Amino acid sequence: MTSSSLNHQQARRREAMGVLWHCATADIAGYLDAVAVPAYEQLRQPENGLVMLRGRIGGDGAPFNLGEATVSRAAVRLASGEVGFGYTLGRDGAKAQLIALCDALIQTSEFSDAVETKVLAPLRARVVADSKRKAAETAATKVDFYTLVRGEG
Secondary structure, X not given: OOHHHHHXXXXXXXXXXXXXXXXXHHHHHHHHOOOOOOOEEEEEEEEEEEEEEEEEHHHOOOEEXXXXXXXXXXXXXXXXXXXXEEEEEOOOHHHHHHHHHHHHHOOOOOOHHHHHHHHHHHHHHHXXXXXXXXXXXXXXXXXXXXXXXXXXX
16 A cells, blocks of 8 residues: 555545544434445444543643543454544443444445445535534624724823
């Protein structure tokens, strides 16, 4: 595998994880039902844990520990050998497992197109629509402040 194709696959997986992370478990499962999922084994049962969230003073200053967040993670291996990993904020092991399964499927030549068209494309459209709706709701509450300058001099 060339460096260019490896970078393309990594970018594709990263983009897919970004879409799946924003979606509900039931939505992912519903769209994934349209794909003929091959046999797979769980390498890591869904489990919950904590990660430390780090911040930077002023955005680019000294790092500091902001606090902890709960995450769920899982790992699966397809019968053909591809390994998928899934992480999500919160305590949703089922979602982490579905994300891991999608991650493994998009690495295959046989299932990647089906997952893109039947799972990721509709979920991506839903995420974009939700984002636009939230932006419109936020814009509706915008208040413009202005200062009147008195003529005293």
